[in-house]
Amino acid sequence: MNVPLMMFLGFVVATLAITFWAARRNTGASAYFAAGRSITGWQNGLAVAGDYMSAASFLGISGMICFSGYDGFMYSVGFLMAYITVLLIVAEPLRNAGKYTMADLLAYRLSPKPVRALASLSTLTVSTFYMIAQMVGAGVIIQKLINLNFAPAVVGVGILMLVYVVFGGMLATTWVQIIKALLLMAGAVLLSFLVLKHHGYSFAAFFEAVSKADYAGTADPKNLLEPGLKFGTAVAGPWGPLDLISLGLGLVLGTAGLPHILVRFYTVPDAKTARSSVIWAMVIIGLFYIMTTFFGFGAATIMEKAQIMTADGKPDTNMVAPLLARELGGETFFAFISAVAFATILAVVAGLTMSASASFAHDFYTNVLHHGKEQSPGQEIRVARMTAFVVGAVSIGIAIYLGPSVNAAFLVGLAFAVAASANLPVIVFSVFWKRFNTAGAVCGLAVGLVSSILLILLSPNGMFGKAGAIFPLENPGIVSIPMGFLAAYLGTILSKRDTNAEAKFAELTVRAHTGLGAEKATSH
Amino acid sequence: MTNNESTPWAAIEAKPEFRELLARKKRFIVGCTVFFVIYYFALPVLNGYFPDLMKREVMGKVNIAYLFALSQFFVAWIIAFLYMRVAATWDKAAAEIIRGHH
Numbered sequence: 077m078n079v080p081l082m083m084f085l086g087f088v089v090a091t092l093a094i095t096f097w098a099a100r101r102n103t104g105a106s107a108y109f110a111a112g113r114s115i116t117g118w119q120n121g122l123a124v125a126g127d128y129m130s131a132a133s134f135l136g137i138s139g140m141i142c143f144s145g146y147d148g149f150m151y152s153v154g155f156l157m158a159y160i161t162v163l164l165i166v167a168e169p170l171r172n173a174g175k176y177t178m179a180d181l182l183a184y185r186l187s188p189k190p191v192r193a194l195a196s197l198s199t200l201t202v203s204t205f206y207m208i209a210q211m212v213g214a215g216v217i218i219q220k221l222i223n224l225n226f227a228p229a230v231v232g233v234g235i236l237m238l239v240y241v242v243f244g245g246m247l248a249t250t251w252v253q254i255i256k257a258l259l260l261m262a263g264a265v266l267l268s269f270l271v272l273k274h275h276g277y278s279f280a281a282f283f284e285a286v287s288k289a290d291y292a293g294t295a296d297p298k299n300l301l302e303p304g305l306k307f308g309t310a311v312a313g314p315w316g317p318l319d320l321i322s323l324g325l326g327l328v329l330g331t332a333g334l335p336h337i338l339v340r341f342y343t344v345p346d347a348k349t350a351r352s353s354v355i356w357a358m359v360i361i362g363l364f365y366i367m368t369t370f371f372g373f374g375a376a377t378i379m380e381k382a383q384i385m386t387a388d389g390k391p392d393t394n395m396v397a398p399l400l401a402r403e404l405g406g407e408t409f410f411a412f413i414s415a416v417a418f419a420t421i422l423a424v425v426a427g428l429t430m431s432a433s434a435s436f437a438h439d440f441y442t443n444v445l446h447h448g449k450e451q452s453p454g455q456e457i458r459v460a461r462m463t464a465f466v467v468g469a470v471s472i473g474i475a476i477y478l479g480p481s482v483n484a485a486f487l488v489g490l491a492f493a494v495a496a497s498a499n500l501p502v503i504v505f506s507v508f509w510k511r512f513n514t515a516g517a518v519c520g521l522a523v524g525l526v527s528s529i530l531l532i533l534l535s536p537n538g539m540f541g542k543a544g545a546i547f548p549l550e551n552p553g554i555v556s557i558p559m560g561f562l563a564a565y566l567g568t569i570l571s572k573r574d575t576n577a578e579a580k581f582a583e584l585t586v587r588a589h590t591g592l593g594a595e596k597a598t599s600h
Numbered sequence: 601m602t603n604n605e606s607t608p609w610a611a612i613e614a615k616p617e618f619r620e621l622l623a624r625k626k627r628f629i630v631g632c633t634v635f636f637v638i639y640y641f642a643l644p645v646l647n648g649y650f651p652d653l654m655k656r657e658v659m660g661k662v663n664i665a666y667l668f669a670l671s672q673f674f675v676a677w678i679i680a681f682l683y684m685r686v687a688a689t690w691d692k693a694a695a696e697i698i699r700g701h702h
Contacts, residue, residue, distance in 0.1 A: 146666065146669070147647075149666075150643075150647075153640075153643065153669050153672045154640075157636070157640050157676055160633075160636050160676055160680070163679075164683065165629065165633075280661075283662050284660065284661050286661070287661035299661075301661060301663055301666050302654075302655045302663065303647035303651055304651045307648060308648075308651060316648065317645075317649055318648070320647065320648050321641065321648060323644075324641065324643070324644045325641075328640060351683075351687060355681075355684055358677065358680050362677060365673070582614075583607075583609035583610075586609050586612045586613050586618070586698075587609075589625065589694060590618075590698045591698075592698045
């Protein structure tokens with residue numbers, strides 16, 4: 077057996093042990109869906125960072141920077157700045173007023189059934205988009221690591237992830253995230269160090285090389301530090317700069333609407349801990365994203381073009397970081413980085429499946445279909461487990477259909493745009509706007525969701541291809557996010573005032589800003 | 601949800617101390633949000649529409665575009681730090697307001 081495979085199996089065994097340990101401690105819904113609200117600030121910070129440093133961040137952004145230079149770094153900047161929105165606006169009210177899912181906050185003073193049904197649909201959509209990106213990343217890693225084909229590799233990952241979610245719940249996925257975040261940071265530091273070492277430990281020499289990056293002499297030198305290689309008018313046409321702004325908008329507003337990040341704030345005991353966990357996460361994620369420039373730029377100066385192309389001559393946009401590790405650190409380091417990348421994906425997919433299935437079971441099944449009452453004890457958890465299977469299968473199918481060369485960061489960028497268009501407007505309005513009512517929430521969720529998906533389908537990457545695209549931008553945010561807000565606003569003011577919702581606003585405000593009556597931690 | 605029917609939500613919400621807390625929070629959050637939105641969107645706007653300015657090299661080969669992007673990280677951390685400090689004072693005020701209502 078080879079070294080990469082052994083490392084990989086080592087990780088799988090270790091995380092399965094955690095899952096087994098967590099499974100024995102899962103004694104009820106609060107434990108399964110919210111880890112008993114017993115996670116501490118730094119632990120949750122690491123877990124949030126872990127959820128966030130997904131295949132998109134590690135594999136996707138490195139590849140994007142390697143091929144498109146500085147413009148790829150824009151993803152890193154937007155991904156981090158998004159946490160200001162989370163910190164200032166969403167994290168604390170959410171923790172104070174919710175239970176398991178984003179929809180809890182919305183259902184608080186609005187009519188629960190339509191709101192929960194739509195919020196659940198949007199959660200499932202965003203999670204599936206996000207998950208497809210992870211599946212693609214996992215597929216290419218496994219392909220390289222153990223010479224499996226893309227399709228069986230994706231299926232294998234899917235099955236493994238289901239084991240974590242189905243048996244371990246939130247406690248297991250949290251601990252898998254924490255361990256993986258530490259391993260990934262260690263790997264990232266070492267990889268950055270090796271890049272710098274290659275350039276004689278000199279930042280000046282490193283930037284000098286990046287300014288005339290020639291892929292180890294196999295391409296014409298170009299200055300990757302200059303903006304515009306992906307979104308400039310020379311490359312992307314007149315719509316390029318607007319596309320960049322649209323991407324930025326989706327990224328910076330999307331995180332605050334990502335279900336699998338939001339549910340993390342239910343795993344901590346109180347709002348204060350939610351806040352400190354965001355800050356921990358921001359420090360870790362920020363450092364990590366600064367390092368993405370080392371992998372991406374580094375690869376463009378060190379790797380030959382042929383090494384980072386797929387067999388059919390397309391840029392291998394998701395494998396740059398692991399291949400760079402092999403070039404600089406040999407087979408063992410390659411194995412380590414691949415195992416960590418794989419672990420990353422496994423953990424993120426588990427988190428995504430967890431939030432999607434929690435939303436379906438808690439919001440749709442229990443609260444919409446069964447009027448808020450569980451039919452029998454533990455049924456909500458059983459439904460969640462079944463949903464995990466379905467969501468997993470759908471993402472596996474789409475990932476195999478899209479194939480290995482679609483960039484993971486790009487796919488995730490789309491998930492962010494959908495989250496920002498559908499989820500963020502209704503979250504913000506329900507916490508900060510007294511007049512907001514059910515009609516507004518339904519309009520906001522529906523229009524945000526439909527417009528963002530529709531614009532993606534009509535974009536240059538959509539069903540009509542580059543030439544037939546009806547919508548000129550690759551990123552829908554700049555149109556669909558204002559549409560989501562506008563629909564939520566119009567839906568509210570054009571419908572009857574909801575005195576019940578307005579009466580409950582006082583209660584929600586007090587809860588959100590003081591933590592009075594918030595869900596308490598269960599002791600272990 | 602600990603459903604405490606007896607909690608006088610409306611009365612707490614009407615307390616001048618609570619209104620004062622909300623006003624303080626609003627001032628800080630709105631101020632920060634406006635600043636960070638402008639600072640953040642300046643980056644894609646300048647990169648997209650003024651690329652020649654952004655390509656100007658200032659430290660060796662390092663150009664304005666890269667330094668501006670890097671500065672975003674520090675701005676994010678500084679805002680987070682300021683928020684953490686001011687939020688600690690909000691916690692105290694909130695605890696005072698809900699004292700006796702647990």
